[in-house]
Amino acid sequence: MDWSSWLGLLDGHDFTIAREVIQRGVAAVFLLAFLSTFHQFPVLLGERGLLPAPDFLERAGDRAGPTLFRWRRTPYSDRLLRVMCLAGMLLGALTVLGLPQQGPAWTTIVVFGAMWALYLSIHSVGQIFYGFGWESMLLECGFLVGFLGSHAVAPPLLILFFLRWMLLRLEFGAGMIKLRGDSSWRDLTAMDHHHQTQPMPGPLSRRAHLTPHWWHRLEVLGSHAVQLGVIWLVLLPQPIASIAAAAVILTQLFLVVTGNFAWLNWLTILVAFSAISDSFLRWLGGGPWPGWGWQRWPIIGEPLPGGASPLWWQLLILAVFALLAVLSWAPLRNLFSSHQLMNASFNRFHLVNAYGAFGSMTQRRYEVIIEGTRAADPDTAAEAEWLPFEFRGKPGDVRRRSRQFAPYHLRLDWQMWFLALRPGAEPWFVALLEKLRQGDPGVRRLLRTDPFDGAAPTGIRVRYFEYRYATGQERRETGAWWTRTALGELARL
Template sequence: MDWLSDPGYWASRLVFTRGLAAIYLIAFVAALRQFRPLIGTHGMLPVPRHLARTQFRRAPSLFHLHWSDRFFAAVCWTGIAGSAAAVLGLIDRLPLWAWMAEWAMLWVLYLSIVNVGQTWYGFGWESLLLEAGFLAIWLGPADVAPPVLVLWLLRWLLFRLEFGAGLIKLRGDPCWRDLTCLHYHHETQPMPNPASRWFHRLSPRIHRLEALANHATQLVVVWGLLLPQPVATAAAVVVIVTQGYLVISGNFAWLNWLTLVLATSVVDGRVWEAVLPVQRPPELGAPVWHQVLVLVVTTGLLALSWRPARNLFSRRQVMNASFDPLHLVNTYGAFGSVTRTRYEVVVEGTDDPDPGPGSVWREYEFRGKPGDVHRRPPQVAPYHLRLDWMMWFVGIDPRYGGRWLPQFLRLLLEGDRATLRLLRSSPFPPGSPPTHVRVRLFRYRFSTPEERRGAGAWWVRTPAGVLVDPVSLDQLGAG
């Protein structure tokens, strides 16, 4: 059964698994740092309430067996230790069964988190990490020849990811068809980074070329991923370059980074061996039991691929959906529509016991999303600021905050320390929370060069309304 393995991809597997482990590490760190105010026992969307109404078979998770904030933290720390060991290559010399157990552990732990994460874990890159992580289980350690079928499943995943994103754009917003979406996108994307303003200021001709290059990559070049070498490597390099472009122009958590990592698995191993200080072991084997197991897994994943494949060619294509509770084969896509105007949610508080026209309102500053117009947009990706992202959605439609936004305001009024740690700064000293908070909506746009030179501002904002009138803790009630 030697035809089921390909030693030539030894270095490709090395690059892919190290990169995937790094993404796992970031994901577990983000979960540990943010879970208490988001989904903790006393958070905005508490896990215990979710577990009470969710069956295990619909959302498998270790937390169905036991829940406590301390146990969740232990799961995160275990994931951090395991993924750090994989990043450092400490597991590469393990026996095959132990190496598989290590990657399976990472997958089970993160699946357990995603399946209780609710709104905060509804992003497409969560399922993408789980699907890629499941495939990594079967790749094998350093002394095992990489299985051909798993390498092709990785190509299939990358193809669905890119082609699905291209189709959803072509079927969605007309601005993708007339090549004008990038006139707006760099300014209105969820979380701009330090370079986004520069990209926004590029000429309309360059913006049209950006959109055209996106279509060419996601709708044409991706077919090369399914062809023999060296065509597949050339297509993968194009994907890597385009993802790098997205990395430097915006903050999309680990979506672009993980897509780039997936593309490294398609690159011919001889390329990596030529540019990296690595040496392939002289003997690479593959036990029969492992090859049989890979055959079984591949058969199951191909069967599960039917619905995602059908979705690609459906007129009612959906984005970022999982068709099974284990997130084994999913559908992806982003920015099927592009907003033309940027609206930002601004949360303010006052210590006035009876707010009126003369009250002084002070603004909370978030870590990543725009607030202070003089603050340069920060670089946060591949880290994921979940609250900041959801605030962007609330700016588009307040209904996105229907379940958790009142609880967020209640925690601010209580001066909850864990919630305040989600923010960059609070205008109120520790132990002295505001008496009232309110939520306002502002229209934001990047400053012109003249405005930037004059006032030193990155943004210009104008009031656009009030989402939540002044509210006190008594009015919100207990959590």
């Protein structure tokens, strides 16, 4: 066999469906991420935002990550931000429709590379509002899936294997951080609280919380089984790898319907498809299984009919894989370190990252409630009528049922959850209160309801509550979704 024939063994002709799902799915997530940025970034981080990006760029200097905003005399403007978002949404939509996939092999590299560069530029100035693990996850996915190529070449097995390595970091990293971080994961009580205390509950979260304790034990055991054991099977031959990936997908779908974790679960599902072969999907649909053996190994195997990819393409994939393998050393050590980092990046480009979630569980739910009044003298209790500003996703009105927002990311609501865990004078929160006090229209657009219809209140106060789900009997008697206990007042303007 000549070199081109040997390199042809790295073609994954049995993963064409997986490539379609992954590329179009990741493009759809990019589209959604750019859309949420288009609506929220100017208010949160724009020229007159809560944490203005121009001030951050001037203050951070070279410490800020790579960003296209540095290439202009005026580093940042809301107009440029929106243009970048529109360009990213257009590229994402075109890929969802499958147009770049019809071109030469390198077309997808250019398209996904552009989306990656645009989003990295935004992420680098996003500060606390972009400090989530799924942001780095999207960047890593965006860089990788472009190298799956267009329809002109077979899906590269090396890139598919690297996506499985990413899935392993996601799942095994999350499992280990749980065992190391909180005893409730070891004594199987973590899910007794999770559905009630998670950052942004969904419409089925209350039902999930009110299930019997034995079911919560099974939830924890199932999580451990998949994240610590089953996940390793994605590295084995088919159909074992596909079955293991299907188990990951099922657990992620359960998380989708019981919570709102932005695009974390959906991206995990998409990455899991890197281990699902066309043969397995045909078998699920009632077709014959063609057998399995050494030719089904995820790295090297005998290519199925379809022809080998060009030599230049194979060499490019080998070079990219070598780069990613070198960058994988730090995340690999982190997985087995007693000081494991959660949601950490080891390079400025977020190419190979460490992931994890819920290494520390909260057993009580606290909420910060912002209220305003139009009373002439807010300090006169008899005169002042205090009305709450309701957020889109986070709990507030005890009668309001939680809604499903994921995979859309409500960044302000998430920060309000973190604030409730550690109440304090966070700069962004102080700025938020000032803008509410001024009747700022941008901030009001991020809220669910403004009790003053755009008018500036005469006073603002911040109250602190403990929330819990209403029991079945309490809901029948009062119609309430939550019950809450007032813990005090944190601030007044």
